[in-house]
Amino acid sequence: MTANRPRPLVAGNWKMNGLTKGVTELDAIATGVAAGEAGSAEVLVCPPFTLVSRFAAQAAGQHIKIGAQDCHAKPSGAHTGDISAEMLKDAGATYVIVGHSERRTDHGENDATVKAKAEAALRAGLVAIVCIGETRAERESGKTLDVVGSQLAGSLPAEANAANTVIAYEPVWAIGTGLTPTAADVKQVHDFIRARLAEALGEEGNGVRILYGGSVKPGNAAELMGVDNVDGALVGGASLKAEDFLGIASAYR
Numbered sequence: 086m087t088a089n090r091p092r093p094l095v096a097g098n099w100k101m102n103g104l105t106k107g108v109t110e111l112d113a114i115a116t117g118v119a120a121g122e123a124g125s126a127e128v129l130v131c132p133p134f135t136l137v138s139r140f141a142a143q144a145a146g147q148h149i150k151i152g153a154q155d156c157h158a159k160p161s162g163a164h165t166g167d168i169s170a171e172m173l174k175d176a177g178a179t180y181v182i183v184g185h186s187e188r189r190t191d192h193g194e195n196d197a198t199v200k201a202k203a204e205a206a207l208r209a210g211l212v213a214i215v216c217i218g219e220t221r222a223e224r225e226s227g228k229t230l231d232v233v234g235s236q237l238a239g240s241l242p243a244e245a246n247a248a249n250t251v252i253a254y255e256p257v258w259a260i261g262t263g264l265t266p267t268a269a270d271v272k273q274v275h276d277f278i279r280a281r282l283a284e285a286l287g288e289e290g291n292g293v294r295i296l297y298g299g300s301v302k303p304g305n306a307a308e309l310m311g312v313d314n315v316d317g318a319l320v321g322g323a324s325l326k327a328e329d330f331l332g333i334a335s336a337y338r
């Protein structure tokens with residue numbers, strides 16, 4: 086384990102899942118966190134846009150944060166169907182995920198787009214969770230560190246610091262597949278990201294949280310969260326059920 090690790094963050098990305106009845110699941114998560122099931126970890130739920138305001142109201146006064154899954158780079162304007170970081174802040178969000186591989190693939194987002202969105206998040210007073218990660222073909226051709234390094238350099242907001250920016254390393258091939266890298270592979274990439282953050286941000290880079298994401302489940306969370314420079318998890322499918330999500334967060338109990 087790394088000395089002086091930052092406070093871990095366990096974040097749930099609900100993706101395009103969740104209706105208003107999801108409030109009961111959120112309550113169950115909040116109840117578990119209040120009972121100490123997440124230990125020292127900060128716990129965040131990122132529902133779809135439609136639930137951000139409702140969840141933020143529901144989570145008020147509880148030890149749980151609410152975030153969103155994307156934002157537009159501009160604060161307002163003629164952008165039909167888009168949501169700005171300022172709107173998310175107004176709705177009660179405190180975090181926003183940017184550059185998830187599903188956004189990069191489905192919406193053609195590149196590093197410049199992601200950087201602009203991360204900077205919009207900071208402008209609005211949100212914490213940006215910046216996602217990076219290699220595809221299976223990139224890993225198999227030995228390009229993982231090149232890809233991750235290039236995405237990090239291209240996506241990191243100019244004013245990044247330990248309080249306003251989180252990095253999420255998500256190998257694309259591990260998302261929703263049940264596959265995960267070995268602990269040694271995760272360590273190699275997280276150590277590399279830490280070194281690059283320290284180069285870019287100096288001492289501040291040592292405090293930036295680096296999450297692992299991709300098929301994190303209650304059964305593998307303790308091993309993955311125990312790896313050096315893994316400061317928490319970005320969880321997809323397993324964040325939809327309070328019991329599973331708390332089972333992951335309990336790695337920090």
Ligand SMILES: O=C[C@H](O)COP(=O)(O)O
Pocket residue numbers: 098185255259260261262263298299300301319320321322323
């Ligand atoms: O944002 C979360 C990741 O895409 C991981 O998703 P997953 O836990 O369903 O593999």
